[in-house]
Amino acid sequence: MYKSVIIGTGPAGLTAAIYLARANLEPLIIEGPEPGGQLTTTTEVENFPGFPDGIMGPELMDNMRKQAERFGAEFRTGWVTNVDFSKRPFRISIEGHEDIIAETIVVSTGASAKYLGIPGERENVGRGVSTCATCDGFFFRNKKIIVVGGGDSAMEEAHFLTRFASEVVVVNRRSELRASKIMQDRARQNPKISWSLDRNPLEVLTNDRGVTGLKVRNNLTNEDEVIETDGIFIAIGHTPNTKFLDGQLPVDEQGYLLVTPGTTETTIPGVFACGDVQDHKYRQAISAAGTGCMAALDAERFLDAVEHQTVAIVG
Secondary structure (H helix, E strand, O other): OEEEEEEOOOHHHHHHHHHHHHOOOOOEEEEOOOOOHHHHHOOEEOOOOOOOOOEEHHHHHHHHHHHHHHOOOEEEEOOEEEEEOOOOOEEEEEOOOOOEEEEEEEEOOOEEEOOOOOOOOHHHEOOOEEOOHHHHHHHHOOOEEEEEOOOHHHHHHHHHHOOOOOEEEEEOOOOOOOOOHHHHHHHHOOOOEEEEOOEEEEEEEEEOOEEEEEEEEEOOOOEEEEEEOOEEEEOOOEEEOOHHHOOOOOEOOOOOEOOOOOOOEOOOOOEEEOHHHOOOOOOOHHHHHHHHHHHHHHHHHHHHHHHHHHHHHHO
16 A cells, blocks of 8 residues: 555656655655656756756656655556556556555656657657757757647747747648637748648658758659758647546546646546646646646645544544
């Protein structure tokens, strides 16, 4: 029996682990085969407070993990295959391990960026390919960059990136954009944004220094073209990592977990959600860490309330 179990080890889960461990609740953190969240796929992080010279993403996550371990947090590696929220204590099934029983659960499994699935894409994340404009836009000052996508997120990222880039080219597979009219109008009125529509991305082109271009197919002429660029931002959405919950917690229209505003409480008492799995707006390491702190405090107060109720009944 664990007082608290945290599922996920990004900034949210590790911050929750630090707080719960310091409260002597000896939390168990379940990490997948690729622990650390999206920051482990980034290079230098310059916008996390406390690191004036920046820090490498994997190093930041490793430091947070060591900090949690220092206070007594326990880690276990494996995929969570099933959870049972029908009654407390809750039951968690982990591939290759015995089931775990927990009085409270913090879900911090994050959201995974959607990728195009083309050659040269995944292997160049952090070397010119990015899925986060606010994270990496600063590195492309006065450079030409591409934003792939046609929705509101793509328009927002393209507009934001014009603060740094000399030119932003929006590449979309169709001639029409899915973005709302107000977002389209805002992007079209920006003189730094140009358009390459009806182009289907085929391959990320690189040299020994990084990204050099995006190979696309012109859907109107069926000819291949190369758009030269210094960086490519993939903005086709994110998928919250909630499949293992099997619909036991309500989600919004985009699939993100719903929490009571101002808290990390889900509709099931004792189950809390933090980080990108419940945040489709900010999606930053620091905001995820903040909700991880909130989840730990919410879980601690929940356990205190349950303990006091038990004492009162016994008394």
